Each structure stands twice: as C-alpha cells, then as structure tokens.
Amino acid sequence: MRKLTIAFVGLVLTLGAAAQKNENLVNKDNPFFKEYKTPFQVPPFDEIKLEHFLPAIEAGITQQNTEIEDIIKVSEAPDFKNTILPFDNSGELLSKVSRVFSNLNGANTNPEMQKLAREISPKMTKHGDDLSLNPELFRKIKSVYERRTTLGLDADQLRVVEKIYNDFVRGGANLSAADQAKLRTLNEALSKLSLQFGENVLAETNKNFRLVVDNKKDLDGLPADVIEAAAIQADKDKMPGKWSFTLQKPSLLPFLQYAKNRDLREKLYRGYFMRGDNDNSSDNKENIKKIVKLRDEKGKLMGYPNFAAFVISENMAQTPENVDAFLQKLWTPALGRAKSELKEMQSIVVKEGGKFKLQSWDWWFYAEKLRKSKYNLDESEIKPYFSLQNVQKGIFYVANKLYGITFENRNDIPIYNPEVLPFEVKEANGSHLGVLYLDFHPRDGKRAGAWCTTYRSQKYRDGKKITPVVSMVMNFTRPVGNVPALLSFDEVSTMFHEFGHALHRLLQDQPYDRTAGDVPRDFVELPSQIMENWASEPEVLKVYARHYKTGEAIPDVLISKIEKSRQFNQGFETVELLAASILDMKYHAPASPVIADVRAFENESLAKEGLIPEILPRYRSPYFSHIFSGGYSAGYYVYIWAAVLDADAFNAFKESGDLFNPALAAKFRELLTKSGSDEGMIIYKKFRGKEPDIKSLLQRRGLE
Numbered sequence: 001m002r003k004l005t006i007a008f009v010g011l012v013l014t015l016g017a018a019a020q021k022n023e024n025l026v027n028k029d030n031p032f033f034k035e036y037k038t039p040f041q042v043p044p045f046d047e048i049k050l051e052h053f054l055p056a057i058e059a060g061i062t063q064q065n066t067e068i069e070d071i072i073k074v075s076e077a078p079d080f081k082n083t084i085l086p087f088d089n090s091g092e093l094l095s096k097v098s099r100v101f102s103n104l105n106g107a108n109t110n111p112e113m114q115k116l117a118r119e120i121s122p123k124m125t126k127h128g129d130d131l132s133l134n135p136e137l138f139r140k141i142k143s144v145y146e147r148r149t150t151l152g153l154d155a156d157q158l159r160v161v162e163k164i165y166n167d168f169v170r171g172g173a174n175l176s177a178a179d180q181a182k183l184r185t186l187n188e189a190l191s192k193l194s195l196q197f198g199e200n201v202l203a204e205t206n207k208n209f210r211l212v213v214d215n216k217k218d219l220d221g222l223p224a225d226v227i228e229a230a231a232i233q234a235d236k237d238k239m240p241g242k243w244s245f246t247l248q249k250p251s252l253l254p255f256l257q258y259a260k261n262r263d264l265r266e267k268l269y270r271g272y273f274m275r276g277d278n279d280n281s282s283d284n285k286e287n288i289k290k291i292v293k294l295r296d297e298k299g300k301l302m303g304y305p306n307f308a309a310f311v312i313s314e315n316m317a318q319t320p321e322n323v324d325a326f327l328q329k330l331w332t333p334a335l336g337r338a339k340s341e342l343k344e345m346q347s348i349v350v351k352e353g354g355k356f357k358l359q360s361w362d363w364w365f366y367a368e369k370l371r372k373s374k375y376n377l378d379e380s381e382i383k384p385y386f387s388l389q390n391v392q393k394g395i396f397y398v399a400n401k402l403y404g405i406t407f408e409n410r411n412d413i414p415i416y417n418p419e420v421l422p423f424e425v426k427e428a429n430g431s432h433l434g435v436l437y438l439d440f441h442p443r444d445g446k447r448a449g450a451w452c453t454t455y456r457s458q459k460y461r462d463g464k465k466i467t468p469v470v471s472m473v474m475n476f477t478r479p480v481g482n483v484p485a486l487l488s489f490d491e492v493s494t495m496f497h498e499f500g501h502a503l504h505r506l507l508q509d510q511p512y513d514r515t516a517g518d519v520p521r522d523f524v525e526l527p528s529q530i531m532e533n534w535a536s537e538p539e540v541l542k543v544y545a546r547h548y549k550t551g552e553a554i555p556d557v558l559i560s561k562i563e564k565s566r567q568f569n570q571g572f573e574t575v576e577l578l579a580a581s582i583l584d585m586k587y588h589a590p591a592s593p594v595i596a597d598v599r600a601f602e603n604e605s606l607a608k609e610g611l612i613p614e615i616l617p618r619y620r621s622p623y624f625s626h627i628f629s630g631g632y633s634a635g636y637y638v639y640i641w642a643a644v645l646d647a648d649a650f651n652a653f654k655e656s657g658d659l660f661n662p663a664l665a666a667k668f669r670e671l672l673t674k675s676g677s678d679e680g681m682i683i684y685k686k687f688r689g690k691e692p693d694i695k696s697l698l699q700r701r702g703l704e
C-alpha cells in the first residue's frame with residue numbers, strides 16, 4: 001500500500017495573524033530554511049504549508065542579493081572563479097522554493113495559492129530585473145566576457161561566460177537608464193497579464209462549463225466507461241442520476257468521437273473552443289491585446305524589428321522569416337491532405353443520408369467512422385491493451401533497453417498529492433540518477449495539458465553532483481470502477497513524449513547551472529518527440545501493449561491495423577498544429593501589430609492562409625496558454641520544427657535495423673547529456689553526422 005501523504009490542497013492555511021505575529025516561529029518551522037531530511041533531499045511536501053512560501057521567497061531574494069554584493073565587493077580583476085562561478089551558483093534558496101511554488105501552482109493549486117502567486121510573481125519579476133540591470137555586476141561580467149579568450153578557460157567555461165553575458169544583454173543591461181526603467185515596467189505588466197491569462201484558462205476549463213445530460217438517449221454511441229465516468233462526474237457536481245461532461249480531454253474527446261447526438265457534440269465543442277472568449281470575468285481577449293502590444297514594445301526596445309525577431313534570434317531557426325518559410329513548406333501539402341480527408345468524411349455523411357455540411361464539431365465523429373471503414377480499426381478495440389500501468393511499464397522498458405537505467409517505486413519519497421507515484425531512477429550499475437514523479441489524472445487544481453518539470457535540476461556543488469528531481473504531469477483518463485485507466489493512443493504518445501523530456505532532465509550532465517539542460521527552444525522538443533516513435537513500433541508494442549484482463553500481448557492483426565492507419569488523419573493533425581504556429585507568428589512577427597478585435601484577427605489571419613473552417617487551430621487565441629502564459633511565445637513552431645529533427649533522428653535507429661542499437665543509443669544519450677554545451681545544430685550533427693532532412697517527416701505523415 002502506498003504511504004498516505006496529505007494532499008497539499010488539503011493544507012490550505014491562511015496567512016493568519018498568528019503566523020505574522022511571530023515570524024521567527026514560522027521561520028523555525030519553515031522546511032525551506034532547513035536541509036531536507038527526505039530521501040534524496042526531495043521537497044518534504046507533507047511539511048510544506050502555504051504560509052512557508054512567501055517568507056522563503058523573500059529570504060531567497062535577500063540571500064541572492066547578498067551573494068551578488070559579495071561578487072561586486074571583490075577588489076581583484078574579475079575572472080571566472082571570482083565572478084562567473086559564484087554568480088552561476090547564486091540564488092540556491094530562491095530556486096529551491098520558487099520551483100516548488102510554481103510547480104504546485106500548476107499541478108495542485110487552489111484559490112489561496114493563486115492569490116499568493118499574484119503577490120509573488122511581481123516580486124520575482126522585479127528581482128530578475130534587479131539582477132540583469134545591476135550595472136556593477138554587469139561591468140564585471142562584461143569584463144570577463146571581453147577577455148574570455150585570454151583567461152585560459154575550457155570549452156564549458158567559455159560557453160557559460162558567453163551564455164551569462166548574453167542573458168544580461170537580453171535582459172537589458174546595455175540599455176540606457178531610461179530604457180531600463182521602461183523595460184521594468186513592461187516586464188512587470190507582462191508577468192501579471194500572463195498569470196491572469198493562465199488563471200482564466202484554468203477557470204474556463206475546469207469550472208465554468210459543464211455539459212449535463214439527463215436523458216439516457218443522448219448518450220447513444222458512447223462507450224460504457226465514458227458513460228460511467230460522466231456519472232461519477234455528475235455525482236461530484238452534485239447532480240446525481242445525471243451525466244456530466246467537462247472540457248478536460250478525457251471527457252471531451254470520447255464525446256466528440258462517439259456521441260451520436262450532433263447538437264450535443266456541437267454544444268460541448270463550442271464550450272471547448274470558446275474558452276476565454278465568453279465575455280465573462282474569465283475572458284482573455286483584452287489580455288491578449290495588451291500582451292501583444294507590450295511584447296512588441298519590448299522587442300523594439302531590445303533593438304529588434306519585432307518581438308518574434310527578439311525571441312527567435314536565440315533559436316536554431318534564427319529569424320522569423322526562416323520560421324515562416326519552414327511552416328509554409330509543410331502548410332501546402334498538409335492542407336491538401338486535410339481537404340481530401342474532409343472529402344472522404346463528407347461522403348460518409350451523404351451516404352448515411354445526412355443533409356448537412358460537416359462542421360468542426362463533427363470531425364472526430366466522422367474521422368472515427370472513416371478509420372473504421374478504411375482500416376477496420378476502432379479505437380475502443382485497442383484501448384484494453386493500453387492500460388495506464390502497462391504503458392508505464394512500456395516507457396520504463398524502452399528507457400532500460402536504450403540506456404540500461406531502472407525505475408523503482410519508492411513509497412518513502414514524499415508526494416504532493418496521494419495520486420502521485422514517486423520513483424527512484426538508477427543507472428545500470430545501480431548508482432542513483434534521480435527522482436521521477438508521475439502525476440497522471442485531471443484534478444480541479446491542475447491546469448490542462450501535459451508537461452514535465454523539475455523540482456531540482458542536475459548541478460554540481462564543490463565538485464559533487466546533485467541529482468535531479470523531475471516530475472511528469474498529465475491529464476489522462478481515470479480508472480472507472482474495477483477497470484483500470486485505459487488510454488487512447490494519443491494519451492499513450494503523450495506519456496512517451498513527456499517521458500522523453502524527463503529522460504533529458506535525468507540524463508543531462510553539465511558542470512555549470514547555466515548550461516545544464518540549456519538548449520534552444522526549437523531543440524527542446526527533440527528529446528520528447530523522438531520517444532513517441534518507439535511507442536508505436538510493433539516490436540515494442542508486443543512488450544507493453546497487453547490486455548488488461550488476460551495479459552495477452554496485442555495481436556498481430558491489431559498491430560498491423562495500427563501500422564496501416566499510422567498516417568490516418570495526419571492532414572488534420574498537421575494542419576491544426578501548423579495553424580496554431582502560424583497564428584503565434586501573426587501575433588508576434590509583424591512590427592506594431594494592430595489588433596482591434598481578437599476574434600476577427602484570428603479568423604482573418606488564418607483565412608488568409610487558406611485554413612478551412614472545418615479545422616480550428618490546435619489552440620484558439622483565448623486559451624493559447626503556450627504563447628500567452630507559457631514559455632512558447634513566438635515559439636509554438638518548435639513542435640513541428642523538432643518533428644523534423646525527431647523523424648530524422650529516429651530514422652537513424654530504423655536504418656540500423658535495430659531500434660535499440662547500442663552504439664546509437666550511447667550517441668543519443670551523449671546528445672541528451674551534453675545538450676547545453678553547444679549550439680543545437682552542432683549537437684545534432686554530432687549525433688546524426690549530417691543536418692536533418694525534412695523528407696523523413698513528410699514521409700512519416702504521408703504528406704509527400
């Protein structure tokens with residue numbers, strides 16, 4: 001049995017008078033101020049209370065400021081040892097507490113925590129600016145940077161100096177005092193807006209909408225487990241005897257796929273795609289206008305023609321023009337493919353006597369029918385082979401075959417919610433590599449989507465390696481009754497994807513904090529997306545895709561159906577991804593974008609590209625959290641960019657005739673380990689021996 005740890009959400013404490021009256025008492029009990037006594041020094045989630053965060057954040061800021069003052073005070077000429085290294089190591093307490101706070105605020109939040117986030121966020125932004133805009137500190141860093149080739153530095157040290165100097169420049173260190181003041185104002189406003197954007201999406205996804213069904217007939221077509229999950233949701237919503245559907249993917253997608261009632265499909269899908277666009281208190285349209293305008297100002301202030309140029313100058317792609325050209329290369333074939341998919345589905349509508357033109361809320365329903373008629377494959381036929389536990393075994397199996405590493409469930413590792421599974425990750429020789437948390441299912445306090453994050457990144461202190469603490473957060477189908485959670489193939493791919501990020505975090509090994517795991521944004525989805533390839537290989541499926549009742553391996557006939565249908569619906573999937581990428585660029589690439597009306601801007605921008613109305617971008621603007629509250633602004637294209645890399649990289653394994661080719665696995669591990677040590681393309685070419693070829697992706701998606 002699992003060790004029961006009280007959910008953080010249950011520990012909501014107000015910053016009451018008692019706590020404030022005796023600050024020392026709070027500090028004495030504050031786990032952030034002590035060395036963690038937990039296994040592998042993971043955060044002691046069961047001891048952390050809401051009232052501990054703010055004092056620890058404030059102390060962390062003070063501590064880092066003192067560390068910076070100490071660097072400035074040194075009278076000798078600045079060098080790596082007296083300036084760069086102490087700066088690279090500074091801010092330990094702040095990182096310790098702020099990671100716990102922001103990770104929990106994403107995966108396990110509540111109104112009190114959100115309120116605290118609104119208080120903490122401007123403090124963090126101000127502190128970041130105080131560092132970047134500290135003239136004395138910058139003078140020292142610049143001095144090391146200018147003499148860097150004469151200081152006898154090794155390649156890693158040289159890279160760190162260049163990276164840190166570049167951070168300061170990008171943080172505004174070279175601007176005039178007046179412009180620095182402007183930058184501070186912009187950063188503060190942007191951080192508030194992005195927080196507000198995220199909160200609105202959370203409320204719109206989890207709270208503000210339900211599709212409630214009280215007539216059993218309206219459930220026609222839905223699989224039994226989906227109906228049961230909806231009944232459980234209705235109980236939770238205090239509407240026993242009814243069925244309640246939410247906008248979370250495990251509830252939304254099966255309804256769109258299977259529900260025969262077309263009006264209800266429309267109602268639910270509208271609920272989904274109107275999130276943040278309902279002219280209510282959670283509306284994001286005004287926030288978008290403000291964010292885009294402020295970012296444009298920031299890009300120009302930093303000396304670039306627009307915000308996208310500022311962001312992308314750091315990436316492999318280098319310029320927005322390169323990104324646009326890249327997206328266009330894929331857009332035309334993908335759109336052509338999607339149109340023919342639409343035609344095939346429309347003919348099913350007609351054949352069945354339907355007198356309507358297929359709409360966006362019909363796509364999943366008819367795609368499912370098309371899949372059945374073309375490949376005789378029904379998603380519900382394969383789901384029993386993808387129980388959550390078996391897929392979890394699958395990811396561990398692949399990692400073990402590739403890198404020899406193992407995963408042991410450790411009930412003595414504290415967790416932040418009783419649903420979280422903690423693992424110790426070990427090298428082939430048994431030595432400790434890191435900790436991995438798996439957090440699988442939707443909750444009210446968890447934002448939508450799937451992501452991988454760290455509570456502690458790999459680092460070195462005094463020559464000793466400190467191992468990473470990594471977390472995968474997902475929103476998968478829950479188990480219902482005695483039936484374990486059975487995943488859709490899309491969810492299976494997501495698990496492999498996030499696991500790829502986790503492996504990257506676990507295997508990276510860099511001597512300095514700044515370059516640990518530091519990769520260009522359009523490289524960062526390579527380690528994740530490449531893992532998705534193994535998920536669907538017959539040889540791998542035979543191992544992990546086992547029937548949850550009988551344990552029988554997935555039969556060849558189903559594997560062959562999965563293989564044959566691999567390119568199914570790829571027009572749609574590529575187009576919705578590209579449409580979102582294009583939309584992101586439309587907001588961020590033009591200088592001085594004028595957005596009078598977000599809805600009109602979105603529609604017109606995409607219509608101009610020829611997007612068909614039956615497909616919406618993967619994220620409409622008012623819930624496009626990646627670009628408006630995450631780190632992917634002017635960077636959503638990275639998914640499809642990295643798809644070129646991962647298709648090409650995985651081909652290396654395929655061409656070798658061995659999916660687990662030990663020499664290639666060792667080389668790919670090297671890529672993960674050293675990813676921060678050089679430019680993305682150089683690291684990639686070390687693995688592949690050549691630049692990636694877009695052909696692998698076009699072939700894989702059937703877009704040639």
Ligand SMILES: [Zn+2]
Binds near residue numbers: 497501528
């Ligand atoms: Zn990813």
